[in-house]
Amino acid sequence: MQVVLPRIGTVAAWRAEARRLAAAGVLPETVLWSVGEAAPDLFAASPAPRAASVAFRLPRVAVESIETALMHADPERFARAYVLVLRLARQEAIWGDRSDPALHRLLEQEKAVRRDIHQMHGFVRFREVTPPGANRRAFAAWFEPAHHILEAAAPFFARRFGDMDWLIATPTLTARFEAGELEILETANRATPPVDATEDLWRVYFANIFNPARLMVNAMTSHMPRKTWKNLPEAALIPDLIRTAPERVAAMRAAEAAAPGPKLQRRLRAISAQREGR
Amino acid sequence: MAPRTLSEKLALLADAAKYDASCASSGGERRQSRDGSGLGSSGGAGICHAWAPDGRCISLLKILLTNFCIYDCAYCINRASSGVARARFTVDEVVTLTVEFYRRNYIEGLFLSSGILRSPDETMAEMVRVARTLREREHFRGYIHLKTIPDAAPELIAAAGKWADRLSINVELPTETALTRLAPEKSLRTIHGAMAEVKARGEAAKDCTARGTRAPRFAPAGQSTQMIIGADPATDGQILRRSARLYGDFALRRVYYSAFSPIPDAARTLPLIRPPLMREHRLYQADWLMRNYGFAADEITPETAMLDLEIDPKLAWALAHRALFPLDLNRAPRELLLRVPGLGPRSVARILAARRYRSLRYEDLKAIGCVIGKAEPFISLPGWSPRALPDAENLRARFAPPPEQLSLF
Numbered sequence: 001m002q003v004v005l006p007r008i009g010t011v012a013a014w015r016a017e018a019r020r021l022a023a024a025g026v027l028p029e030t031v032l033w034s035v036g037e038a039a040p041d042l043f044a045a046s047p048a049p050r051a052a053s054v055a056f057r058l059p060r061v062a063v064e065s066i067e068t069a070l071m072h073a074d075p076e077r078f079a080r081a082y083v084l085v086l087r088l089a090r091q092e093a094i095w096g097d098r099s100d101p102a103l104h105r106l107l108e109q110e111k112a113v114r115r116d117i118h119q120m121h122g123f124v125r126f127r128e129v130t131p132p133g134a135n136r137r138a139f140a141a142w143f144e145p146a147h148h149i150l151e152a153a154a155p156f157f158a159r160r161f162g163d164m165d166w167l168i169a170t171p172t173l174t175a176r177f178e179a180g181e182l183e184i185l186e187t188a189n190r191a192t193p194p195v196d197a198t199e200d201l202w203r204v205y206f207a208n209i210f211n212p213a214r215l216m217v218n219a220m221t222s223h224m225p226r227k228t229w230k231n232l233p234e235a236a237l238i239p240d241l242i243r244t245a246p247e248r249v250a251a252m253r254a255a256e257a258a259a260p261g262p263k264l265q266r267r268l269r270a271i272s273a274q275r276e277g278r
Numbered sequence: 279m280a281p282r283t284l285s286e287k288l289a290l291l292a293d294a295a296k297y298d299a300s301c302a303s304s305g306g307e308r309r310q311s312r313d314g315s316g317l318g319s320s321g322g323a324g325i326c327h328a329w330a331p332d333g334r335c336i337s338l339l340k341i342l343l344t345n346f347c348i349y350d351c352a353y354c355i356n357r358a359s360s361g362v363a364r365a366r367f368t369v370d371e372v373v374t375l376t377v378e379f380y381r382r383n384y385i386e387g388l389f390l391s392s393g394i395l396r397s398p399d400e401t402m403a404e405m406v407r408v409a410r411t412l413r414e415r416e417h418f419r420g421y422i423h424l425k426t427i428p429d430a431a432p433e434l435i436a437a438a439g440k441w442a443d444r445l446s447i448n449v450e451l452p453t454e455t456a457l458t459r460l461a462p463e464k465s466l467r468t469i470h471g472a473m474a475e476v477k478a479r480g481e482a483a484k485d486c487t488a489r490g491t492r493a494p495r496f497a498p499a500g501q502s503t504q505m506i507i508g509a510d511p512a513t514d515g516q517i518l519r520r521s522a523r524l525y526g527d528f529a530l531r532r533v534y535y536s537a538f539s540p541i542p543d544a545a546r547t548l549p550l551i552r553p554p555l556m557r558e559h560r561l562y563q564a565d566w567l568m569r570n571y572g573f574a575a576d577e578i579t580p581e582t583a584m585l586d587l588e589i590d591p592k593l594a595w596a597l598a599h600r601a602l603f604p605l606d607l608n609r610a611p612r613e614l615l616l617r618v619p620g621l622g623p624r625s626v627a628r629i630l631a632a633r634r635y636r637s638l639r640y641e642d643l644k645a646i647g648c649v650i651g652k653a654e655p656f657i658s659l660p661g662w663s664p665r666a667l668p669d670a671e672n673l674r675a676r677f678a679p680p681p682e683q684l685s686l687f
Contacts, residue, residue: 098628098645122327126382139381157383160319162311163417164381180314198378204285205379208292209340210330213539213553219333223326234328242331252541264361271348271358274396 002032005078007172008184010035010148011070018082022054028086033078056089065110071148072109081106116146120153123228124168127196136179138165140193143231150175151184158182192231199233206234212245213252282365288375290365294345294356295391297541298448299504299534300423301326301337303386306443306499309419316417318380318387320443324421325386338389338423339379343367343405347393351450351461353509355541356393366395372408377416387421387443388412394427402430402438409441421499428464428472435475439483439496444531446502447472449524452517456510473528476501480529500531507561508554509538515581518564522575525568535561560585567592570623571616588678593619596656597674604658608637620653652677 003021005013014033021031027049058066066081074080084102087093093100098107126139139161145153150168154175157166161177168175174187220238229235260268282290308321326335344366345356355362367375376388390408395401405424412418424442426435438445447469451457454466476497483496503524505517521533537553564585567573571592578591586594596603596619605614607629615626625648632638632646640661643650655664655673 096631098647099642104645118323118325122325122383124383128382137381141383156319159310159312161317161381161383162314163317196382198382201285201288201375202379202382202384204288205292205339205341206328206330206336208289209296209336211296211332211334211539214332214334214537214555216333216555217331220329220331223335224329232328238331245331260359260361264359268358275348 001026001030002034003078004037005033005035007036007186008151011067011151014070014078014081015067018085019056021082022056022086022089025050025053027051028079028083031079031082033082054086054089056085058085058088059095062088062095065107068113068152069106069110071113071152073147074109077109113147113149113152117149117153119228120145120149121156123224123232124157125199125231125233126166127193128198129193136163136165138167140167140169142169142190142192145170148172154182154184203234203237207237207241210241212241212248215242215245217242284371284375287365287367287371288341290363291342291345291367292340294342294362294393295340295389297355297536297539298340298389298391298425299334299536300389300446300502300532301335301340302423302444302499302502302532303337303421304499305531306421311417311419316419317377318418318420320387320419320421327384327386337386338421339376339385339387340389341367341372341375341391343372343390343392343401343408344395345393346395348396349394349461349463351464353450353460353506353538353541369404369407369411373411373416376412376420377418380418380420385420387418387423389423389425391425392427398427398429399431399434402427402434406434406437406441409438413441423499426472426476428468430472432475435472436479436494436496439476439479440494442497444499444502445476445497446504447476448504449520450504450506451510452505452507452512452520453510456512460509470528473501473503473524473530477528501528502530502532502534504534504536507535507537507558513582514557514561514564514585515575515579515583517561518568518575518578519581521565522568533565535565556587557585560587560591564591572613589674590619592617593652593677600673603656604664605656607657607659608633618653618656620649620651620656622648 003017005017030049066085070077070081080102084093084106087102088095093103095103098104120143124141124143126141128137129140130138150170150173154168154177157168157175158177162180165178167177169187169189171190172187174185176183176185224232224235229238302324303320304322304324306321310319311317324337326337328336330336342356344364345362346364346366347354347356347358350358354360372388372390376385379385380387388408390405392401392405409422409424412422421444422442423444423446424438426438426445426447428447435445449466449469450461450464457464457466479493479496480500482493483498485493505520507517517535524530524533535558537555537558539553564573564578567578568575573595577595579585585591589597596617602614602617605618607615612626612630615621615629616623621629625646628646629638632642638659640659643653654662655676658664
C-alpha cells in the first residue's frame with residue numbers, strides 16, 4: 001500500500017494516516033511512505049495481509065518527540081515511526097527506554113531536528129525589500145535547513161517580527177508573514193534577495209568584535225559549520241580574519257605603549273584639572 | 279578632524295567592547311510582538327547568531343557608547359592615557375544600529391557599556407536614555423544588557439533596571455590590592471555598594487506588599503560581573519573564593535572570567551603575554567562545579583593554589599579522593615553521582631530515573647549519554663568493575679594530555 005503525504009502539513013497528515021492504518025491493522029512492512037509525488041510502487045496491486053486493529057494513545061512527550069523526529073531528512077522516518085508507535089501501543093517498547101535501538105535513533109533524530117530549528121532561528125539573515133510607499137517594512141531571506149523544519153521554525157519569527165512583513169524561502173517551502181498572517185507555501189522564487197546596505201555595517205561589527213589574540217577556529221566551526229557559511233553575509237570575512245590574526249597580535253606585542261603625544265598630554269591635563277575641580 | 283562616519287564609529291566602539299566576555303541573552307521576561315504592536319521577543323533560551331573566529335558567540339550588539347574615558351585603569355584599552363582613536367555614538371545612532379541589526383536577525387539585542395565621559399552620572403544617564411528610547415519609542419522587546427557604572431547615582435541605577443533585562447557591574451580584578459594598583463579611580467566599596475543596590479531592587483520588584491502594590495520592574499534577568507584573569511598575581515584559589523562570595527552576597531547570575539589579552543597600546547606595567555586561555559577555561563569549569571554540581575570553593579582548590587591546567591577540576595577532585603570510588607551506580611545518592619567524572623546533571627537524572635524500574639548494566643551507559651571512558655575508573659555496576667584501576671599510580675597519566683597538546687593554539 002502506498003501513502004503519499006503532502007509537502008505542507010506533512011507531520012499532521014502522517015499522524016492521521018498512522019492512526020487510520022493502525023486501526024485497519026495494516027502491517028508496517030506493507031506500507032510505502034512518500035512525500036509530494038508518489039513513487040511507482042511495483043507491488044501496489046498485491047493484496048496486503050492484515051493484523052488485528054490497533055488504537056494507540058501515547059503520552060504527550062512521546063507524541064512531541066515523534067512528531068519532531070518526523071521532520072528529519074531521513075527518508076525512512078515515516079516507516080520507522082509507524083513501526084515504533086505500533087510497538088509502543090502493544091507495549092513491546094517502553095517510552096523513555098533509551099537502550100531500545102529504535103527509540104534511541106528516534107531521540108537522536110529529534111535532537112538533530114531541534115538543533116537545526118535552533119540554528120535556523122540564529123542564522124536566518126533578512127534583507128530589506130520594502131517597496132516604496134509601503135506602510136509596513138518588508139524583509140526577505142533565503143535559507144537552507146538540513147531537515148524539513150520550516151513549518152516548525154516559522155512561528156518564532158512571527159512572534160519576534162510582528163510589526164514587519166517577512167518571507168523566508170527554503171529550497172522546498174516558503175514561510176510568508178504579511179499583515180500579521182503567517183502562511184506556508186511551496187517555494188516559487190529561488191533567487192536570493194537583493195543586497196542590503198546594512199550588511200556592510202554588520203560585517204564591520206563582525207570584524208571588530210573578533211579578538212585576534214584568542215584565535216580558536218575549531219570552536220567557531222563546531223557551532224557554525226562551513227556548510228552554513230554561504231548564506232551568512234559575515235562569513236566571507238572569516239578566512240582573512242584568521243590569516244591576519246597572528247601578525248596583528250605580533251604587532252600589538254611589538255608596539256609598546258608610545259609616550260603620550262602632545263594632543264593626548266593636553267587631554268590628560270584637562271582630565272586631571274576636571275577631577276581636581278570636582 | 280573630519281567627523282567620523284557611523285561605520286568608523288562602529289569599528290572603534292565594537293573593538294573597544296570586545297574584552298567584555300558576557301554574551302548571555304537568556305532568562306528574564308517572556309515578551310513577544312506577534313500582534314504587530316512592537317518589535318522583538320525574548321525569554322527562554324538565548325540564541326547565538328554567529329561565531330567569530332575566536333570561538334565566541336555573537337548574540338548581542340556589544341558596543342561602547344563612547345571610548346573617551348577619564349579613568350586610567352591599566353588593563354583597559356580605553357584608559358585615559360591610551361593613544362587609541364576615540365569616538366562617541368549619539369543615543370539615536372545606538373538605537374538605529376540596534377533596531378536595524380535586530381530586524382535583519384543578526385542579534386538578540388544590545389549590550390551597552392561605556393567609558394566615563396565627563397562624569398559617571400552623565401554617562402549613565404545617556405546609557406539609560408538609549409534603553410528608554412528603544413523601549414518607549416521603538417517598542418523594542420528584545421534583550422537589553424546595560425553595564426552599570428558603580429559610582430552612578432542610585433536613581434540612575436533604578437532607571438537602568440526599569441528598561442534593561444540585565445545589569446552588570448564589573449569587579450574587574452580578583453583582589454582589592456590589584457584594584458587599587460591597576461584601577462586607581464575604582465573602589466571595592468563602591469562596586470559592592472552598587473551590586474547590593476541592584477540585588478535589593480531586584481528582590482523588591484519580585485515581591486508584592488500586603489496591599490498588592492508592586493515595586494517597579496527591575497532587571498528581570500538579574501546581574502552578572504566580570505573578572506580579568508592574569509593581569510595581577512591572584513591565585514585561582516583566591517579567584518574562586520571571591521566568586522563564591524559574590525554569588526552568595528549579591529545573588530549574581532554569572533561571574534565571567536576574561537583572560538587578560540594583549541591590547542593595542544598596552545600600559546607598560548602589564549604582562550604582554552599570550553592570554554591564559556586554558557586557565558580561563560579551567561576557571562569556568564570550576565565555576566560550573568560550584569553552581570551546578572554542589573562543590574564548595576574550598577573543595578576545588580586551596581586558597582594559595584592554582585587549578586591543574588592539564589586535567590579538569592572535577593577529575594582532579596576525584597583523583598584526590600580515590601577512597602570514595604568506585605561508586606556503585608545502582609546505589610549511590612545523587613550528590614555523589616554528580617562527583618563522578620564523565621557524569622553530568624542530565625546523565626545523573628537519567629540514571630536516577632532508570633533505577634526506579636530496573637538495575638542498570640554497563641551496556642546501558644551509552645544510551646544514558648555519559649562519557650564512558652572518563653567514568654569507567656570511578657564506577658562499578660553489573661557488567662563492569664574497575665578492579666585495581668582507581669588505585670593505579672598512572673591513572674592521572676591516562677587523562678592528562680601529552681605535553682605537546684597543551685597549547686590551545
